[in-house]
Amino acid sequence: MGVNDWRDHAACKGLTEDKGYDWFPARGKYVTTRQGSQVSGETKTLLDICDSCSVKIECREYAIEYNQPGIWGGMSSRQRRALKKRRANGLEVL
Numbered sequence: 001m002g003v004n005d006w007r008d009h010a011a012c013k014g015l016t017e018d019k020g021y022d023w024f025p026a027r028g029k030y031v032t033t034r035q036g037s038q039v040s041g042e043t044k045t046l047l048d049i050c051d052s053c054s055v056k057i058e059c060r061e062y063a064i065e066y067n068q069p070g071i072w073g074g075m076s077s078r079q080r081r082a083l084k085k086r087r088a089n090g091l092e093v094l
């Protein structure tokens, strides 16, 4: 079993073809639908998909380790950077 086999179980897998946007992290692409401080309807939908994903933790940890942009593991890159900083300061282990 490869280290990135969690991708085979991604809830977002295959969404790129019929939704018109690139999202599945296996292809190294991402969506940028956040508009200012508001969460757009599309982003909300994507985050909802993450919420139901069985590999959310694996996805998030990968994105944190490799500094990926966009939504991975139910978090924006800004949220993951903040989490990484809190961990470095010993404030939170998620």
Ligand code: SF4
Binding pocket: 009, 010, 011, 012, 013, 024, 025, 049, 050, 051, 053, 054, 055, 056, 057, 059, 060, 071, 072, 073, 074
């Ligand atoms: S947590 Fe979200 S971005 Fe990560 S694999 Fe699951 S659905 Fe895709």
